[in-house]
Each structure stands twice: as C-alpha cells, then as structure tokens.
Amino acid sequence: xxxxxxxxxxxxxxxxxxxxxxxxxxxxxxxxxxxxxxxxxxxxxxxxxxxxxxxxxxxxxxxxxxxxxxxxxxxxxxxxxxxxxxxxxxxxxxxxxxxxxxxxxxxxxxxxxxxxxxxxxxxxxxxxxxxxxxxxxxxxxxxxxxxxxxxxxxxxxxxxxxxxxxxxxxxxxxxxxxxxxxxxxxxxxxxxxxxxxxxxxxxxxxxxxxxxxxxxxxxxxxxxxxxxxxxxxxxxxxxxxxxxxxxxxxxxxxxxxxxxxxxxxxxxxxxxxxxxxxxxxxxxxxxxxxxxxxxxxxxxxxxxxxxxxxxxxxxxxxxxxxxxxxxxxxxxxxxxxxxxxxxxxxxxxxxxxxxxxxxxxxxxxxxxxxxxxxxxxxxxxxxxxxxxxxxxxxxxxxxxxxxxxxxxxxxxxxxxxxxxxxxxxxxxxxxxxxxxxxxxxxxxxxxxxxxxxxxxxxxxxxxxxxxxxxxxxxxxxxxxxxxxxxxxxxxxxxxxxxxxxxxxxxxxxxxxxxxxxxxxx
Amino acid sequence: xxxxxxxxxxxxxxxxxxxxxxxxxxxxxxxxxxxxxxxxxxxxxxxxxxxxxxxxxxxxxxxxxxxxxxxxxxxxxxxxxxxxxxxxxxxxxxxxxxxxxxxxxxxxxxxxxxxxxxxxxxxxxxxxxxxxxxxxxxxxxxxxxxxxxxxxxxxxxxxxxxxxxxxxx
Numbered sequence: 117x118x119x120x121x122x123x124x125x126x127x128x129x130x131x132x133x134x135x136x137x138x139x140x141x142x143x144x145x146x147x148x149x150x151x152x153x154x155x156x157x158x159x160x161x162x163x164x165x166x167x168x169x170x171x172x173x174x175x176x177x178x179x180x181x182x183x184x185x186x187x188x189x190x191x192x193x194x195x196x197x198x199x200x201x202x203x204x205x206x207x208x209x210x211x212x213x214x215x216x217x218x219x220x221x222x223x224x225x226x227x228x229x230x231x232x233x234x235x236x237x238x239x240x241x242x243x244x245x246x247x248x249x250x251x252x253x254x255x256x257x258x259x260x261x262x263x264x265x266x267x268x269x270x271x272x273x274x275x276x277x278x279x280x281x282x283x284x285x286x287x288x289x290x291x292x293x294x295x296x297x298x299x300x301x302x303x304x305x306x307x308x309x310x311x312x313x314x315x316x317x318x319x320x321x322x323x324x325x326x327x328x329x330x331x332x333x334x335x336x337x338x339x340x341x342x343x344x345x346x347x348x349x350x351x352x353x354x355x356x357x358x359x360x361x362x363x364x365x366x367x368x369x370x371x372x373x374x375x376x377x378x379x380x381x382x383x384x385x386x387x388x389x390x391x392x393x394x395x396x397x398x399x400x401x402x403x404x405x406x407x408x409x410x411x412x413x414x415x416x417x418x419x420x421x422x423x424x425x426x427x428x429x430x431x432x433x434x435x436x437x438x439x440x441x442x443x444x445x446x447x448x449x450x451x452x453x454x455x456x457x458x459x460x461x462x463x464x465x466x467x468x469x470x471x472x473x474x475x476x477x478x479x480x481x482x483x484x485x486x487x488x489x490x491x492x493x494x495x496x497x498x499x500x501x502x503x504x505x506x507x508x509x510x511x512x513x514x515x516x517x518x519x520x521x522x523x524x525x526x527x528x529x530x531x532x533x534x535x536x537x538x539x540x541x542x543x544x545x546x547x548x549x550x551x552x553x554x555x556x557x558x559x560x561x562x563x564x565x566x567x568x569x570x571x572x573x574x575x576x577x578x579x580x581x582x583x584x585x586x587x588x589x590x591x592x593x594x595x596x597x598x599x600x601x602x603x604x605x606x607x608x609x610x611x612x613x614x615x616x617x618x619x620x621x622x623x624x625x626x627x628x629x630x631x632x633x634x635x636x637x
Numbered sequence: 638x639x640x641x642x643x644x645x646x647x648x649x650x651x652x653x654x655x656x657x658x659x660x661x662x663x664x665x666x667x668x669x670x671x672x673x674x675x676x677x678x679x680x681x682x683x684x685x686x687x688x689x690x691x692x693x694x695x696x697x698x699x700x701x702x703x704x705x706x707x708x709x710x711x712x713x714x715x716x717x718x719x720x721x722x723x724x725x726x727x728x729x730x731x732x733x734x735x736x737x738x739x740x741x742x743x744x745x746x747x748x749x750x751x752x753x754x755x756x757x758x759x760x761x762x763x764x765x766x767x768x769x770x771x772x773x774x775x776x777x778x779x780x781x782x783x784x785x786x787x788x789x790x791x792x793x794x795x796x797x798x799x800x801x802x803x804x805x806x
Contacts, residue, residue: 128802136802139668139733146672146733150679529765534694534705 176583179235182593188243188290188314190281190305192255194388195319196246196296199346202581203239205258206231212266232264234582237589242289245278247400248418250393252277280403285309292342292592294585295319298427299434300408303328310339317588319346320441321433322611324407326619326636329611336604344588344600345607347441351583354516357545358503359446361510366543367518368507368526370447370485375439376499377431377491385464385472385493386422386434390415416467423468430470431491432457432617437610439489441602442501442512444609451609452478452487455616456626463494476617489617508542516545612636663793667732670784674745675729681722688718696755697762704755724748732788735798742789749782 128136187203189196200206211228218225241259246252255275262272278284281301285293285308292315295305303323309316316336322345323329336343349355361367379385394415401413408426411417421427422434443449459474472493479486490499501512507524511517520527522538530536587600612629616636620627628637681687693708707713724744731741756764758772770777794800 132801135797136735136799138797139671139735139799142668142672142733143675143730146676146679149676150683153680529763533765534708535691535765 176578176586177590179237179586180590180593182238182595185239185589185592186242186289186291187239187294188245188275188278188284188287188292189241189255189259189294189296190245190284191295191297191301191319192244192246192251192258193248193296196251196255196294197258199294199296199317199319199581199585200241200255200258201231202234202579202585203237203241204234204264205241205261206264207254207258208261208265208267208269208271209257211261211264215266234579235586237582237586239589240273241275243276243278243284243287245281245284247404248391248394249398250391279400281305282308285312285314290314292317292589296346298404298421299429300324300427301406303332304407306332306343307335310335310341310343313339313341315342315588315592317344317346317585318607320607320610321429321437321614322607323615324427324429324433326612326615329608329615330634333604333608340597342588342591342599343604343607344584344591345441345602345604345610346581346584347438347445347602347610348580348584349438349442350445350601351580351587352442354512354545355442355446358510358512358516361516361518361543362446362503362505365526366508367503367505367510368521368524370503370505372486372488372504373443373447374488374490374499374502374504375436375443376489376501377435377439377493378496378499379493380496386420386428386468387464387466388419390419394418420468423464423466423470425469428470429614430618430621431459431472431474431493432476432614432621433611435491436474436476436489436617437614439501440487440613441606441610443487443503444606445601446503447483449480449483449487449609451612451629451631452616453481453631454479454626454628455613455620457617457621458624459491459621463492471621474617474621476620478613478617516543517541518543660791660793660796663788663791664735664797666784667735667738667788667793668797670745670781670788671729671732671734671738671741673729673781674725675733678722678725678727678729681718682726687722688714689721690714692766693755695765697764698754698757698759700754721748735792735794735800736803738792738794738798738800739789742785742792745785746782746789749778749785753778753782 189200192200214224214228214231218228240262241255244252244255244259246255256277257271257274259275260271260273263269265271276287276289278287281297281304284290285305293305293309295302295309295316295318297305297319299321301324302318302321303325306316306318307328310332323332362370396413399413399418401418404418405411411426417424417427422430428434440449455476455478457474457476459471461468461471462473464472474489474491476489477486478489503510503512506521507526508518508520511519518541520531520536520538520540520542522531524531524538527536527542531538536542584600584602591598591600616627616629619636629635630637690708693704693714696704696708707717725748728741728745728748731737732745753776756778758768758774758776760773768776792798792800
C-alpha cells in the first residue's frame, strides 16, 4: 500500500514537508529546556553529603552609630600596645619604621596599608596608666597619633597619664576602660572601673583567685556595664563555622576533645627581654605588687611576671583559657564537673614557680565528654584542636577540616559504596581561599577532594582583636543591655574552669564543681 | 456480490484509518522517547564535569562488580562517560528527527539494559540515591527499553520524520 501511495504522489508535497520536518521544533524546545536546566544542576549533590553554605555565618555587623567613646587603657606594655593598635593607635615611630621597611619589602607595605585602612572605630584614647614610666610615655604618643601619621605628620590631643588605675577609672575623661595588666591586677582594676560605671574590656584570664571571680561577676552585673573578656578567638571565622557544623550533627556524638599548647622558644615560655631603662626609679614597684605577696624589687619578676604564681595564673590561666574559650564558644561546654591536672617544671629551671608542662582532664558527664588539655613550653610539635565524634573528627585552627571515621554509623552507606573515603576529609573550610573558586560544580568538587567541600567567603584578613574590641564598642553604643560574645558569664566559666585545673595541680587531687552551691570542692 | 464488495471496502477503509492512527501514535512515541534521550545526553555533554562515577559506585545486583570496575578505572570511566553522553545525544537526535531510528532504537536498548543491570529493582538490593518511585522488577528503565523495542519494529519514520522526505525522492 505504501508503494501505491508512493506511486500516486511522486515528488515531495507540502504535506510531506510538514510531516517530515515536524520534529524540528522539538529541538528548539529541548534547547530551551537545556538552557533553563543549567541553573538547577549546580544544586545537585553527588556524594550524599549535604552542601553547606556558611556565607551567613559570622557576618560582621555594621558599626553602630554614636558619639565618640573615650577610652582609658590600664597597662600599656606589650598586650596593651597591641590593643591600642587594634583600636587604630600606634606610635608615630612605628609608622615611619613600616614605611621604611615597606620600601624594600612588600610584606611591610601591605602591613602598613592594612593598618591605615583598618576601620575607624570612632574612639579616642583619653587616659593611660602604667607603672613603668617608659611604657606610659610611649602610650601617650600612641594615643595622640589620631591620624595614623609618622613623626612629621600632625598629631592630635595627647591622653592624660594617670599614676594609679584608681585615678584613671574615676576620671570624667573616661567612658570605658581597657585592662591589660598582669593577671593579679585584672579584677582589682575591673572592680574599680565597674563601680565607677565604666565599661570594661579585660584581657584574659578574668581572675587570679577564685574568690575575686565571684565578686567581679556580681559587680559587673550590678553596675550594668558592658563587659568583654579579651578572647579574640570569639571572632575567628572557623570557630563560628565549626559551631554551625557541629549543630548540624556532621560529626556525630562527641566523646573527647583534645586541645594543646605547643611552644618552644623563650618568648613563648614568658622569658621576655628586660628593658635597660627599667629600674626602681622608673617603675612603681609597690603598685605593681598590688594584692600579691610582697617581694623585693625584681626586674625579672616585673618583666617575666607570668613565671610566678604571685602574679600569674600559669599555663592554665594564660594559655588553656584560649583553648577553653574556643571550645566553650563552639560547644557551650560551661564549667566542668571535675578537673584533674598534673605536670611540672621540666625544662625552664630558671626559678619560676609555674609549671612548663601541664596536662589536665576535665569531665563533663552531663554532656558525655572529656576535655583534655596538654601543654609543653619546650616542643613545637603541632597538635591542633581535635573534636572527636563518632562519625567524624574535626581538626581546627584557622582552617577547619572534618575527617571521616571508618566506623561511622551516619556515613556507613557512603563508605560502603565507596563514595566517601574513611580517614579522608569530607568537609574543609579555608577562610579567604579564593583560588578554589575555579571548582564550581558539585562534581568538580567531588573530584577535587573526594568529598571535600570548600566554602569560602570574602576572606579579607581582619585582625580578630580589632573585631573583638569593635563588638564591645558596638554594645556600648547600643546601650540597650546587649552584651558582647565573651560576656561576664562566659568569662566566669573560663576563670572557674582554669582555677579548677590549677587547684588540682597544686593539691595533687581531683577538684569538683558544685553547680548548685557554686563552689569548687 | 456488490454488497460483499462494499463490506470489504468498508473494512479495508477502517483498517487503513486505524493503521494511520497507530502510525501517528508510534511516531509521537518515537519523538517523545528521543526527546528524553536527547535531553539527558545534552545535559551531560554541556556539563564537562559530569561523570557517571557516583552512579556506577552505587550499583547493585549481579553485575555490580563490572560497574565498579568501570568506576574505578579512570580511562575506562572517561571512555564510558564520553560514549554515554554522546550516545544518548545521537540516539535522541535520530529518533526525534526520524532518521536511522532503528539503529538508534537498538543502541538505546543496549544503553538502557546497562542502566537496568547496574540498578536492578529487586528486593534486597539497596541504593544510596533514592529512586523517584517504588519498583519491583519492572521500573521505568525497563519500560522505556520495551518502548524502544516497539520503535525498533515500527519506527514510523515515513509518517513524521525526515525519512518521509528522503523516501519520496
């Protein structure tokens, strides 16, 4: 029959043409479908892991508008000077120095440039206090350098030097006080400031003794001041991302956390240089001693105060607290139920009283986990923070990596299928690594790292201390009861935990925290 | 006699009519299946990062080791990805346009058999990636394969398709 038709209609009719080419428009439709499909495909997942977007995590809030805040700084040595730089104030000599070095070395060019472009926080240093004359005089020059100039540039009003912190905190020139004294003076200065209604930014650790920890918490709360403890790690992006990842249960039930200190140089062991200009005439020794037991004038004790319990809180207060606060921020640990510490003075036999090796175990039975701290001041073997979950473990510093546990329950199927490799990273977070942007589709990511997930943000390097001070200033300007991230309650948890470890070390026994009565037993 | 002739002519007419409808339906079926193949193919061709690796690693059933072998061997995997993406594209294009549809249908049956064998919907075999429905032995891949068998036998290219133009010359 077909043949008959064929014979009947030799040549191609209009009808044949239409029927013959009827499918061509179909191609157009498919082309359109393909085009609109391109957007969708980016959201597909290939390895059974949820995609994570952390762009919203840790976004820096805008600077709150408000009047200029007048800041007084108590203790303007190394750390106090750093805090002033983070506020935007350095000595004119340093600017000249950076300029000079920057001519030869691009690193210093960037360093200077970063500082000059650091956000203006609308503060003024109106008062400084230091028991060492040289430090105080330098700080006056720093505070006056409001335009971030070298020696030849115009300077602003010089801050007033007060001889005692009591005078500084009661002065009308000051709205807020930064405390960067040795540990044994943190609370006395904070108490005096709070009682005068001044807001406080206090360096860590919060306290030197257990008793004063309770007192400072009460006084800060009673006087409704804005309080920030100086754990700038609160501003570290990777910690905030870690918190968010753990909240999503990516690593499973956590049973053990290991945090460490690994230092191996005299500076790291608190053996700081002794300034040749320092002597009994230039140092107010009596004021330095403050609440500490009396000791004859000693330059070593003055500059290397961290080596003596008389002024210091040792490894527990000085360095464990950084680690503790990071974990408290990420996991909301709070005060442990018990602490057990051991260690000794094994390397720096220089007359110090604080140990240079310290190991502490903190138990959290209500959270089913142990926090381990291990420190040495004479080995730099890198031991990062490790949070160990049943399904994966997280290694944490500025970067963050989650490694898959071979015996994971949550990822069992993916492991069996070979989609995820045990002991290999399944997520990694590298702030500011723009290079990986070339990897755009999930499949590309799959091959780039066999399950690695890169998340990056506008990773511009910003000083965390600057951000931490900024958060404190924002809360002061909000003036509505908002407290910064490392507020007095967080500070209290930090101090009590550190003290429990220290008491355990001193007494060679396990210490316990009675939650109801709030006492260490 | 005349009455009988009329009757036969009427029946013949009915058969003709029915046959025409069937042929159009078959042509539409061919275009639809071709559409599906072409789209799946082009999506892969236009995404250079696409790979069947994860799918192959998720294989189950009696032939899974063969598919694991493909996934685990980079050269074989690359070849397999290339052939799959372009194979789907050309099979789809041929069926949509109505040209060499029989060869296309045969090749399509081969591809679909591989898909079916890598993920057979039999009880006791579990897959990581969730399926879009519930299946027991028969799934959409198998049905699409059977449709291709029908297309292989009745490509209907003379009804709608380029072949109609070529055929008439």
